[in-house]
Every structure is written in structure tokens, then in C-alpha cells.
Amino acid sequence: MRGALDLLLVVLLALNLRPILTSIGPLLEPMRQSTGLGYQQAALLTALPVLCMGLVPLLQPWLRRWLSEHAGMLAGLSAIALACLWRLQLGTAGALIASAVLAGLGVAVVQGMMPGLVNRWFPGRLAAAMGLYSAALMSGGGLAALLGPSISAYFGRWQVGLGLWAVPAVLALCAWLVLRPRKEATVLGGAARGHWFGNRRAWLLALYFGLINGGYTSMVAWLPAYHLEHGGTAQGGGELVGLMTVFQVAGALGLPLLLRRLTDRRPGLWLALLVQLGGFSGLLLAPGSAMGLWVAMIGLGLGACFSLSLTLTIEHLRTPAEAGSLAAFVQGVGFIVTGIVPYITGWLRDVSGDFQASWALLTCTVLAMLVVTACFAPNGYRQAIERKGQGVTPAAVN
Structure with a gap:
């Protein structure tokens, strides 16, 4: 019974991490007409929350001194709710961007704790539980894209369509x-002592996580606009994001x-990367x-x-506290990278006049990343994570 309740809680928390x-x-065009947002400004509505998702986990070694897991979760969910309620009333570009920052801070706190929490609650079913968490996270995003235009209409x-969430x-x-x-971790996200800034493998995992998932933020930001440029509708753009989800x-x-027996x-x-490659190549070469x-x-x-990239990160360390600390760092740096990607692809759209340059960059x-993946042989996890970078290693690694 306790395990089922924990799974339900993981799903409910994850559903709130992508609707913002x-x-x-899908609502970008009426928003632009109402507020005067350009494409690069509109990219901030995606880029700034994702940057928050990166910066906040990096501050966890300091935040843990005064913010417990329980208090952090309450603060994060409250920030998401308040930002969405604010969006029911706003009508200017500045307020819209500010609400994105508030919501991004809330998501960052909750999301930063989730891998360590899942690892602590489901140590024997980590891959399956992480898959369920990821699926629920993406489902929340798909529902928001699919239902938003209909609700707004x-x-x-x-x-x-923005505030209902x-x-x-x-x-x-x-x-x-x-x-x-x-019974909870005594610090935010269950972070272990020390930090990962001097560890080479931690940086590789972080950059890998950011780039391997960079296509998501670009697709969320620009797929509906791309669909409109090819004669589609706002509802159709939302349905494409729903299909992607x-x-x-x-x-x-x-x-x-399917691969659960493989270590x-x-x-x-x-x-997964080859399937992505086929999709981006299709958008680039035969979009219509x-x-x-x-x-x-x-x-x-x-x-x-x-x-799989989150599971790969967590499996580098044995204890939930250490794994949660590493996952927070990886998500921190990774989401900063992921947040920059849609801004770059939006800039490419502005300077080139279409999205083909954006899809070429993602391809x-x-x-x-297909090449970098070769570095992650499981028999080298422990040696790689304990190797010194610039003379600094996490204090928690034994």
C-alpha cells in the first residue's frame, strides 16, 4: 500500500513540471498579437524557466542549510500555482516573462528533488520508477499543449489556457x-555533502543531459509556430505537441x-538517439x-x-544521498544548456527566415551525442566518478 501511494505521489508531482x-x-500567436512579443522575446518564456531549473539545483549545497525537503516541496508547488494564477490576469510582455521566472523557480525546486526522492523510495525498481516519473512529467506537458487552445477558445x-494549470x-x-x-531526507533533495564542480565525469554527464534533451525545449517552443508557417492552425500545433508527448x-x-535486464x-x-536523428532529418529534408x-x-x-540519461546518472553512485546530489548537479548544468538551446534556435529562425537552420543545429x-554515449561503459562508473578534475572531489564519495 505504501509503495502504491508513493507512486501516486510521484505521478501527481511530475504532472506539474511541464505545463508552464x-x-x-500553441497560444504563441494570440499572445504575440496581444503583447507584441517577438520570437526572441517569446523564446524567453521557455528559456528562462529552464535556466531556473538549472540554477536552483546548483545552489542546493547552500539551500540545504536552511530548507528541508518538505519545505522545499511546499515552496515549489506554491510558486507554480501562484504563477499560473497570475497568468489569468496578466496582459503585458513583462508580466508574462516575470510569471515564467516564478513558475520556473517553483519547477526547479520540485524537479531538483525528484531523482533523489525516487531513488530513496524505489531503490529496487529504479529504472521502472524513473520511467514512470518521466512519463508522467511528459504527460502533463502534452495535456497542457493539447487542451490549452480549446480551453482558451x-x-x-x-x-x-495558461492559468488553468x-x-x-x-x-x-x-x-x-x-x-x-x-521519514524524509534532512536536507533539500537529499544532497550529500560537498559539490561536483571539480569532477570531470559529473560535468560530462551534465553536458550530455543538457544536449541530449535540448531538442525537447526547442520543439515545445517552436513546433506550433513551425506548423503555422506550413499552413496549420494553433489547435493543430497543440495536437502535434500532444502527438510528440x-x-x-x-x-x-x-x-x-524493454531493456531492463541490461546494466x-x-x-x-x-x-533513442538514432530515432531522434531520423525525426530531425525528416523535418530538415522533407518537412511537408x-x-x-x-x-x-x-x-x-x-x-x-x-x-535513460537520468537513470545513467543515478547509477554512478550507490547511496540515495550521493546519487541525489549528483543528479541535482547534472540537472542544474544540464537544464542551463537545455534552456539556451531554444533561444539559439529562435535566433536562427529570426536571422534565416525559417526553421531549417534550427533543425540542422539539432541534427x-x-x-x-551518439559519439559521446560510447564513454558511459558501466564497469567504468566508479573509477570515472572518483577521478579528480581540478583537485576537487565531492566529499561524500567514499
């Missing part, structure tokens, strides 16, 4: 208060389950012929990559 991003793209205001945040907050296990969920759950994560990551197929392939690859990134 995915609700933007029904109420006649785009703000409602306060409801699941409040539900998750109530569920945390009622269902959470009373369905296959993300399938990738996050299916591939880790080596590289075959799964190679397969089978856009749904290309989007589905990208979603399948992205979903599997997110889940090259996937090719590079």
Missing part, C-alpha cells in the same frame, strides 16, 4: 501534505522496460511529406533519452 512550458507554444481569453499544482500540494512518507511517454516507459544503458541511448511521423519519432527518442547535436 508546453502551454506557451472556450473562454475567449488566451490567459485561461494552477489546479493540478494545488492538487499536488494537498497530496504532498497528506500522502508523503513522514504520446510517443515521449511510450519512449520513457517502453524502452527502459549497460548505452544500447538504449544509441537507439510526413510531419506527424517526424514529430512522433522525435518524441519517442526524446522520451527514452530523458529517462548535428544528436550526431555528436
Whole structure:
């Protein structure tokens, strides 16, 4: 019974970590008409929250001194709910960007704790539990993209399509208060002592996580706009993001389950990256012929990559505290990288006049990550994570 409640809580928390991003793209055109946002400014609505998701976990060694896991979760969920409620009333570009920062800070706190929490609650079923967490996270994003345009059209205001997502945040907050296990980590995210800034493997994992998932933020930010440029509608753009999410969920759950007996994560990551490569190549070379197929392939690859790359990170260390600390660092640096990617792809769209240069950049990134994946042989985890970088190693590593 306790395990089922923990799984339910993980799902409820994860559902709130992407609507603040995915609700933007399908409503971008009415938002731009109402507020005067340009494409580069609009990119900030995705880039700034993702940068927050990076910066906050990097501060965990200091935040843990005064913020417990329970207090951090309450603060994070409250920030998400308040930002969404604020979006019901806002009407200026500045307020919209400020609400994105507030929501991003809330997501950053909750998301930074989740890998360590999952590792502590499900030590014997880590890959499956991480897959479920990833699938729920992506499902929340897909629902926001799919339902946002319809909800906005029904109420006649785009703000409602952004603000409605306060409801699941409040539900998750109530569920945390009622269902959470009373035994928790004594510090934010269960962070171990020390930091990872001088560890080479930690940096490699972080950059890998950021680049391997960089296509997600770009697709969320620009896929609806790309669809509109090819004669589509806002609702159609939301449906494409929803289609991508369905296959993300399938990738996050299916591939880790299929390869659960393998201790080596590289075959799964190679397969997921090759599927992504096919999808981005399709958008680049034949965008009008089978856009749904290309989007589905990208979603399948992205979903599997997110889940497997987090599992890869956690498996480098034995204890939940150490693994949670490393995961916080990896997500911290990784999400900063991931947040920069849609800003660059938006800039490329502005200077080139279309999205082909953006898709070319993402295709090259996937090719590079196919090569880097070879570095992650499981028999080298411990040696790599204990190797000194610039003379600094995490104090918690034994």
C-alpha cells in the first residue's frame, strides 16, 4: 500500500513540471498579437524557466542549510500555482516573462528533488520508477499543449489556457501534505555533502543531459509556430505537441522496460538517439511529406533519452544521498544548456527566415551525442566518478 501511494505521489508531482512550458507554444500567436512579443522575446518564456531549473539545483549545497525537503516541496508547488494564477490576469510582455521566472523557480525546486526522492523510495525498481516519473512529467506537458487552445477558445481569453494549470499544482500540494512518507531526507533533495564542480565525469554527464534533451525545449517552443508557417492552425500545433508527448511517454516507459535486464544503458541511448536523428532529418529534408511521423519519432527518442540519461546518472553512485546530489548537479548544468538551446534556435529562425537552420543545429547535436554515449561503459562508473578534475572531489564519495 505504501509503495502504491508513493507512486501516486510521484505521478501527481511530475504532472506539474511541464505545463508552464508546453502551454506557451500553441497560444504563441494570440499572445504575440496581444503583447507584441517577438520570437526572441517569446523564446524567453521557455528559456528562462529552464535556466531556473538549472540554477536552483546548483545552489542546493547552500539551500540545504536552511530548507528541508518538505519545505522545499511546499515552496515549489506554491510558486507554480501562484504563477499560473497570475497568468489569468496578466496582459503585458513583462508580466508574462516575470510569471515564467516564478513558475520556473517553483519547477526547479520540485524537479531538483525528484531523482533523489525516487531513488530513496524505489531503490529496487529504479529504472521502472524513473520511467514512470518521466512519463508522467511528459504527460502533463502534452495535456497542457493539447487542451490549452480549446480551453482558451472556450473562454475567449488566451490567459485561461495558461492559468488553468494552477489546479493540478494545488492538487499536488494537498497530496504532498497528506500522502508523503513522514521519514524524509534532512536536507533539500537529499544532497550529500560537498559539490561536483571539480569532477570531470559529473560535468560530462551534465553536458550530455543538457544536449541530449535540448531538442525537447526547442520543439515545445517552436513546433506550433513551425506548423503555422506550413499552413496549420494553433489547435493543430497543440495536437502535434500532444502527438510528440504520446510517443515521449511510450519512449520513457517502453524502452527502459524493454531493456531492463541490461546494466549497460548505452544500447538504449544509441537507439533513442538514432530515432531522434531520423525525426530531425525528416523535418530538415522533407518537412511537408510526413510531419506527424517526424514529430512522433522525435518524441519517442526524446522520451527514452530523458529517462535513460537520468537513470545513467543515478547509477554512478550507490547511496540515495550521493546519487541525489549528483543528479541535482547534472540537472542544474544540464537544464542551463537545455534552456539556451531554444533561444539559439529562435535566433536562427529570426536571422534565416525559417526553421531549417534550427533543425540542422539539432541534427548535428544528436550526431555528436551518439559519439559521446560510447564513454558511459558501466564497469567504468566508479573509477570515472572518483577521478579528480581540478583537485576537487565531492566529499561524500567514499
